[in-house]
Amino acid sequence: xxxxxxxxxxxxxxxxxxxxxxxxxxxxxxxxxxxxxxxxxxxxxxxxxxxxxxxxxxxxxxxxxxxxxxxxxxxxxxxxxxxxxxxxxxxxxxxxxxxxxxxxxxxxxxxxxxxxxx
Numbered sequence: 001x002x003x004x005x006x007x008x009x010x011x012x013x014x015x016x017x018x019x020x021x022x023x024x025x026x027x028x029x030x031x032x033x034x035x036x037x038x039x040x041x042x043x044x045x046x047x048x049x050x051x052x053x054x055x056x057x058x059x060x061x062x063x064x065x066x067x068x069x070x071x072x073x074x075x076x077x078x079x080x081x082x083x084x085x086x087x088x089x090x091x092x093x094x095x096x097x098x099x100x101x102x103x104x105x106x107x108x109x110x111x112x113x114x115x116x117x118x
Contacts, residue, residue: 003037015043 004019020038027033037058039051053061 013043015041017041 001021001023002018003021005016006018007014007016009015018040020040022036022038024035025033034055036055037053039053040047041049
């Protein structure tokens with residue numbers, strides 16, 4: 001049974017990855033046979049490579065891929081954080097206090113009183 005098929009364009013060719021699974025079954029002699037997964041890689045001209053994996057090999061592959069994805073995501077988060085820190089350093093907000101008039105020592109300025117006209 002087909003589990004997965006991903007088509008992708010690569011070097012002006014349509015390539016694909018296809019996964020077909022075989023569920024466990026009882027053979028003609030009454031023994032239980034383990035399921036497997038067939039992996040096929042091909043392009044427009046046909047299948048280029050095929051590989052059959054048993055469930056133990058698949059579990060191992062899933063574990064390795066999961067570890068890779070965790071490391072990948074951790075690295076991505078770290079790089080995004082570093083990029084954001086650099087961005088914040090480069091684009092610090094302007095200090096607007098330099099635009100305000102400075103008061104000299106001993107001199108106190110009275111704030112203008114608000115006048116309302118009715």
